[in-house]
Amino acid sequence: MSTVATPAPVPRKRRRRTKLQRRQTRLGWLLLAPALAVVAFVAIYPLGKTVYQSFTNQEFLGGLEPTKWVGFANYHQLIHDPTFRDTVVLTIKFTAITVSFEFLLGLIVALVVNSKFRGRGLMRAVMLVPWAIPTVVAAKMWQWMLDDTTGVINDLGIRLHLISHSHAWIADPSTRLAAVSAVDIWKTTPFVALLLLAGLQVIPNDLYEAAAVDGANKLQQFWRITLPLLRPAILVVLIFRTLDALRVFDVFQVLLGYRLGAQTMAVYDQSTITQDGHVGYGAALSVAIFLIISLFVVIYVTFVRVTEE
């Protein structure tokens, strides 16, 4: 987003300004202090505790051995853990598929809903319904719809002659990633559309009128006016969705449970801690996931900074 630079005020009586500035800065810190304390308590303390636990062999249900420091043993195990590697690969695949589809579909929806037509208000309200349903509820709902014996999707597909027989979309290893991605795309496209719509509405209309006068067709208007001015919104959307997709849990846990080759990083981490009881190793996994996601954040931020210049 472009910031409007305020011109620095010409200091007339320098001393009074500085004292006032100092007081205002102190007041600013005072007002921020409660919020910072909450952040420290809710975010920094648990993060610190997790990092500490990742260097121990702590187990959930006690056990005969007392918890002791094991240094980098958990991280060593993590690097050689084939299951973890599979989950990272699967999560990145899922992220790539869902973010690209959500972006394209969201952009189309936003463009459509931005134009004037009857019932536009209704459309804008209705399009948010999938986003409003809690993810776990939506996943359960789709699980029943995609069922191969009692599911509505297979039934409709057969009646409309789109498919020849019932498919077990979730059970079949070749279609399950597509099925889970489809559920996630259904759910979060409205969110993407909403953010892009906000970005579209900021673009002034006279730009399009001027372009039309100059002889540009709709496609040229899209490429030369809409996309460049939409770029800040696009970057925000991509960052949000990529980080969300990397942390995906609900939709995979409900639809695919804990089967090998179908767990995401978060599902594997949760299963290691709650089902296997390995708190120390699970903490190491959490830290590893945190680092992987931070890598993506760094990539995005650098990309944004590079393009802003």
Add this chain to the structure above:
Amino acid sequence: MKHRRLFVLAGVVGAVALVAFLSVAAAGSKKATHAQAAAAIKAPKVPNAAAIRKKYGGQKITFVGDSVGNGHVRDTALAKRFTHDTGIKVSVVPHPAASDQSYAQLARAFSSKSSSIDVAMIDVVWPGAFAPYLVNLKPKLGKQSKLHIASIVANDTIKGKLVAMPWFGDYGILYYRTDLLKKYGYSAPPKTWADLFKMAKKIQDGEQKTNSNFAGFVFQGNAYEGLTCDSLEWVASAGGGHFIDGGKVTPNGVTTYQEDQTEHAFDNGDAAFARNWPYQYGIGAGAGSKVKGKFNVTVLPHGTSGGSVGTVGGWQLAISRFSKHKGAAIEFVRYMTSPAVEKFDAITNSNVPTIVSVAKNKAVVKANPYLKPAIASVPRVTRPAKFFGTHYNEASKVIYQGVNQILTGSPASQVLPQIKSKLQQILKK
């Protein structure tokens, strides 16, 4: 015009809420018909209710109970009766349907020393893992425990402490459609897995002409604890691998089936054979079932070399060491594991009683034909909980993840050695 958008939004929200409400009500109405059956026989009254009320009346306890089939309906009926008679408020919270996730839920509560759970439903393989966190029931309930089957009581006794009271038993049995067997010329249910495959294939081929959703055999194939139970039966009865060939006699989605999906498929008329626990019998024979009067049960088939077996399931009731109302909780467990309530459970929910006298009661056997000696005396096979102790859940996960992989197409020759080496690693811990 100004407020049109607001009205439109309100209308959409209202429509969504209405649809959600209707769907929940529709889902609930199926359970309601079974609840009527449960209410038809009333929950037994609590003995010594007045004395209990004097001592513990007004206290509130939380019971983490059943969620499979009509278990929750049964639990709430009993809890309501208990509250009415003794004044102790019982809050019934159904646990996750997948047994391995229930284990995780309890592990979380115990490790954080939470007092939020007073009474919990414990699987037959968990007493070893949870023993340090449970109250010793021997002083108060030791006398009543003598009424129950000795081997189950022994299973629930860890280092001399009775950590849980047996509540109902479980073992895998085979459900079969009597009408379809007759239609296709079979006089008796299959004795071997090979026979099952042959019969299921013939029936499925015939029935799929009119019902494309029909499958020969349904069982619990999802990657969860239930699959460990089912696969143990195949292995222990030897040679049980043939019917897994995807789609030939089982629906492809069977690798996502747990108990409820198995029961739905069979009771909806979409399966010739099903492997499930005895609880399914009551639902199939109840109002609303499409197979009422058209099915029966028998022991599971066996391989050419082995014999029929059933995996031991069964649930116990335990009290958390961190409970703030241990006295009230003990009275609740005393009531729930009493002969009168076990009889109620057996007749209304087809739960296998753990009290010998109840299992022989004429009315109980009439409602639960699998209690007849021919079926009930099938050799039980137990899951390897004793070997793995607190690591049982992790070990079971290795088993069910591996078997699920095989069911979805991975070659068994590759997966089985992996399961073996992972289990050996866990044993070393």
